[in-house]
Structures are given as C-alpha cells and as structure tokens.
Amino acid sequence: MTKTRAEIEAFLYHENELLDEWKLEEWAALFTDTGSYLIPPLKNPTANPATSLFYVHDDRKRLEDRAKRLLKKEAHVEYPHSKTLRNISNVRIKSQEDNKIVVRCNFTTYRTKRDVIDTFIGVQDYHLIVENDALKIQEKKVTLQLDSLRPHGKISLIL
Template identity: 25%
Template sequence: MSGFNDQQLSNFIYAEARLLDELRFEQWLELFTADAHYWMPLTHGQTDPLLQGSLMYEDLLLLKVRVERLAGKRTYSQQPKSRCHHLLARPEIETAHPEHQPEKGQYVVRTAFHYVETRLEQQWLYAGWATHQLVTQDGALRIRQKRVDLVNCDATLPGIQLFM
C-alpha cells in the first residue's frame, strides 16, 4: 500500500473545508469513517471526550441528524440559511503524534483556522485548530476523528449552527 504525501494530506484538508463552505454536507459526511467522531472540547488541553464535558462530541449518526436538520423545511433557525467561511493556515503533518503511522495508513494533520459563520445581519468569528485523524480506506483518505479546539472554548458561545 502506498501512503499519502504531505501535499495530498493538505489537499484533503482544503477540500473538506471547501465542502463545508459550499454547504455540501452530504458529500462532507462521506469523508468520515463509520466509527468517526467530531469533537469540540470544552476546556484547553482536554484529553477525554467521555469523562469530561465537551461542546460537541458527535458520532456519524449524530452528524447525519444535524445535516438533516439543517436541510429541513421546518428548521426556522435556518431560514434564511447560515453561511460560513474557513480561512486555513498551512496544514501541519503531526509526525510525532502517536496516532500518526503512515505505514498503517494513519495520519494526523493539525490546521490553524479562522472560521466565520453568518446569518442575516449577524456574524461570528472563531479561531482555533482542527486536528484530523485520517485513515486510509479503500485507497482513499477518510476522517476517523476531527477535533476542533477553539481559542475561547471556555467562553459563553452563541449557538454554532454549522461545522468548523
């Protein structure tokens, strides 16, 4: 099995952000493994999403439910729909991370970001880091876990409607 190089890993991260910015959530969900999680810790340096509270810790089923809600005609909080934009720094391949094992088709990529979410006259700016644990499945990259660490994770935050 041939591994993925740094440019291919970076391109995957950029492509994922573009799917989110273009609100192509069904295609975005296809990037995840069946056992995937989307995690947004509540505190800095949080190590366990199950024994500590999190802003979000969603498996693939919950992500699908959120995507269905966003598309629903009776979801009044999304009329008109929210929009978003990711501004990403150059993704960094975390070779020292214990989950990073290219010989086993496992990669860890960390990316600093600014994220803007807007609806009507309101706009919110978030900053943080996304850490993707990627695996190779059927010759393609898939997300096993996406961890989103916000700079102000412990602040009182408005309802985040979309995905960072």
C-alpha cells in the same frame, strides 16, 4: 500508503469547500464508519468526552443526523443558511504510519447571518485513514481558541 502534504491539504480544502457550500451529507461521507467529530469545552480543551460535557461529541450516525437536520427548514437557527468562509493554515503532518495520518492545522471560520459576522478561530486535529487509496476522517477534533462564545453563546454550524 504514504500521502503527500499536497494530497492531505487538497483533502482538507475539499472538506472546507463542502461545508461552505452546505453539502453536509457529502461532508459526513468523508468520515469512516466509526468516525467521530468533537468540539471540547472552551475552558478544558483536553477534557475526556466520557466525563465532560462537549459542545459536540458525534459518532458517524450522529454527525449524519446533524448534517441532515441542518439542511431542513425546521432548523430555524440555520435557515436560511448562514454564509461561511473557512480558511486553514499551518497544516502540519504530525505522524504518518501505515494507513494512519495525524494532521493538525489552524482554522478561521467566518459566518455571517442576519447582518452579524461571527468569527471562530482555533486548531483542528485530524486522524485520517487511507481506505482504497482515498483519505477518510477517523476523528476530527475542533479546539476553539476563544474566551467565550459571544455574542450568541452557541455553535449552530459545523466547524
């Protein structure tokens, strides 16, 4: 089932809106049952998750757990929640075959918390699946285009 560029972009905008509004359980539901969410190391963006330490390497269960945990008051690093604003640009459909779509886009995520603004920039690679005429995320890989994670040295939110 072929999807138009506009349909794919609308799906990506919806994903970003869910994250900005802290609707993390709804965000997790965008993934297939075997979906994954990856953030490779800064110095080795093509690393193999089986042999390298990733910032995030979540299967569907782990990303659901991450979403639930971040919504709790006990997640001190994100309570109260950061304010975020996400932008995507240069959305490119790399391939579309049967019900599989590979998409790449650039992103900027602005995060403000305790009077500090952090900016995360990079590239997001999606492997999307069409299930029952709806788009689902099979894999989302976030490749940060940063020299380092400063000033905090960590990623405490979903990018």
